[in-house]
Amino acid sequence: MNWTNASRRTAADAILDAAPIMPVLTIERLEDAVPLARALADNGLPVLEITLRTPVAREAIALIAREVPNAIVGAGTVLRADDLRSMVDVGARFAIAPGCTDALYAAADDAPIPFIPAIATASELMRGLDAGHVRFKFFPAESAGGIAAVKSFAGPFGQVKFCPTGGIDAAKAPAYLKLPNVSTVGGSWMVPRAALDARDWATIGRLAAECTRLRDA
Numbered sequence: 001m002n003w004t005n006a007s008r009r010t011a012a013d014a015i016l017d018a019a020p021i022m023p024v025l026t027i028e029r030l031e032d033a034v035p036l037a038r039a040l041a042d043n044g045l046p047v048l049e050i051t052l053r054t055p056v057a058r059e060a061i062a063l064i065a066r067e068v069p070n071a072i073v074g075a076g077t078v079l080r081a082d083d084l085r086s087m088v089d090v091g092a093r094f095a096i097a098p099g100c101t102d103a104l105y106a107a108a109d110d111a112p113i114p115f116i117p118a119i120a121t122a123s124e125l126m127r128g129l130d131a132g133h134v135r136f137k138f139f140p141a142e143s144a145g146g147i148a149a150v151k152s153f154a155g156p157f158g159q160v161k162f163c164p165t166g167g168i169d170a171a172k173a174p175a176y177l178k179l180p181n182v183s184t185v186g187g188s189w190m191v192p193r194a195a196l197d198a199r200d201w202a203t204i205g206r207l208a209a210e211c212t213r214l215r216d217a
């Protein structure tokens with residue numbers, strides 16, 4: 001793929017600007033994938049990060065890509081170049097990582113889907129800029145400096161926008177969403193463990209709908 005700095009930014013923005021909140025989902029039971037994705041996408045959260053942390057993650061991404069057309073499904077916890085390459089065939093529309101490596105930046109250049117690396121420090125951010133990226137996950141957001149860090153990055157890195165993720169919930173998200181250099185906020189709070197275990201899609205749908213109102217909260 002012939003990515004230019006501009007096409008990388010545009011492709012990342014198409015993902016990050018599509019919803020105020022990006023659910024980070026860890027799916028243990030394959031049969032949960034489609035109803036969970038529907039509960040979120042039908043309630044205003046179409047952009048879904050499915051972490052590659054469980055044996056069924058790949059199949060879950062493929063199922064959602066096939067059966068939930070209003071979802072924009074991506075692969076998360078992408079740690080190695082091979083993870084990124086294999087996600088394309090599965091049907092992931094984007095890939096997102098909790099950090100980044102030289103090997104991942106190189107694989108992202110060859111991948112036909114947008115890749116969103118993560119940074120936690122100014123030096124990591126500068127390596128990402130060198131690789132041609134201006135959209136990043138900020139992870140782990142709450143423990144790596146939170147709101148104050150995102151505000152500080154705006155000075156030297158005015159062209160950069162973030163998806164802060166890690167330790168954020170419905171109470172903390174609105175302050176992040178007010179920052180001009182925040183596109184969207186990632187997190188898992190709208191899928192409480194008990195609700196997922198109980199297949200309580202109504203509760204998850206209600207929490208998703210609440211997420212869509214956090215930008216104005």
Ligand SMILES: O=C(O)C(=O)C[C@H](O)[C@H](O)COP(=O)(O)O
Nearest residue numbers: 024076077098165166167187188
């Ligand atoms: O696995 C990845 O790729 C990550 O970047 C980590 C996730 O973003 C966080 O695990 C979500 O954080 P919580 O909302 O605190 O549960």
